[in-house]
Amino acid sequence: MADAGGVSSQQPLYEKYPISSQWEFKLKNGESVKGEVYCTDPIAEIVVIQDSENDIRMISLSSIEGESRKEDDSTIEQKKIDTVHVKKVLEEREKRAIRLAQESLKHLNPKAPPKGQIVFDRLLKACNDVVWKNDSIVVLDSIIVEPPYTRDDCKPLKSAKQQGSLDRVQKIVSSITG
Numbered sequence: 001m002a003d004a005g006g007v008s009s010q011q012p013l014y015e016k017y018p019i020s021s022q023w024e025f026k027l028k029n030g031e032s033v034k035g036e037v038y039c040t041d042p043i044a045e046i047v048v049i050q051d052s053e054n055d056i057r058m059i060s061l062s063s064i065e066g067e068s069r070k071e072d073d074s075t076i077e078q079k080k081i082d083t084v085h086v087k088k089v090l091e092e093r094e095k096r097a098i099r100l101a102q103e104s105l106k107h108l109n110p111k112a113p114p115k116g117q118i119v120f121d122r123l124l125k126a127c128n129d130v131v132w133k134n135d136s137i138v139v140l141d142s143i144i145v146e147p148p149y150t151r152d153d154c155k156p157l158k159s160a161k162q163q164g165s166l167d168r169v170q171k172i173v174s175s176i177t178g
Contacts, residue, residue, distance in 0.1 A: 012042060013040035013041070013042045013045075013047065013061075014040050014042075017037045017040050017047050018037065019037055019038070019039060019040075020036055020037065021036070021037050021069060022034075022035070022036055022037075022069065022070040022071060023035065023036075023037060023047075023049065023067060023068070023069055023070060024067065024068050024070055025047075025049075025059055025064050025066070025067050026064070026065050026066040026067070027059070027063050027064060027065060028063055028064070028065045029063070033049060033051070033057055033059060034049075034051060034052070034070065035049035035050050035051035035052070035057065036049065036050050036051075037049060038050045038056060044060075045060060045061040045062070046058045046059060046060050046061065047059045047061070107120065107121070107124060107130075107132075109132045109135070111134075111135055112132070112135050113135075113147065113148075115148070115149050115176070116135060116137070116147060116149050118176055119137060119145060119149040119172075119173055119176055120132065120137050122172055122173075122175075122176060123137060123139055123145070123169065123172055123173075126168070126172055127139050127140055127165075127168075127169070129141065135147055137149070138157070139165070139169050140165055141157070142156060142157050142158075142165060143155070143156055143157060143165060143166055143169050144156075144157050145169065145173060149173060149176075150173065150174070151170045151173050151174040153173070154166060154169050154170045154173055
């Protein structure tokens with residue numbers, strides 16, 4: 001590709017002159033051409049411009065003496081709006097990620113053995129209402145799972161009549177090996 005008009009031989013025309021971008025070209029014959037990029041042709045080394053009267057001009061890169069990208073006030077304002085929107089979205093994502101990380105840290109028990117943490121995490125996924133009580137796991141305020149966290153270590157709390165829940169917790173616990 002020619003190095004006309006300041007175009008690098010390594011930068012594709014579609015990157016240098018993006019479609020719908022506004023440009024003003026000063027041609028070697030002294031003429032000035034302003035308009036919106038309609039398309040580019042890297043083989044023929046031309047930029048196709050549509051001017052304000054909707055006329056189409058094909059400009060050869062070799063005829064360009066100087067160029068400048070033009071942005072009207074609405075384009076600049078839209079970029080500002082887009083930037084503010086992107087910042088807000090990123091801030092919201094960051095806050096959510098921090099909140100989720102803090103929430104997941106609440107579920108860690110550094111005093112529990114690895115199997116206990118695995119059982120806790122699995123029960124939390126299945127039941128949502130799971131908390132640590134020292135090194136025991138309390139599920140749905142009605143079932144306690146004590147170390148070493150086997151099926152036989154799942155017991156109802158008090159006089160809870162949660163046989164269905166107990167069976168489910170026992171199944172989950174027994175599915176964990178290790």
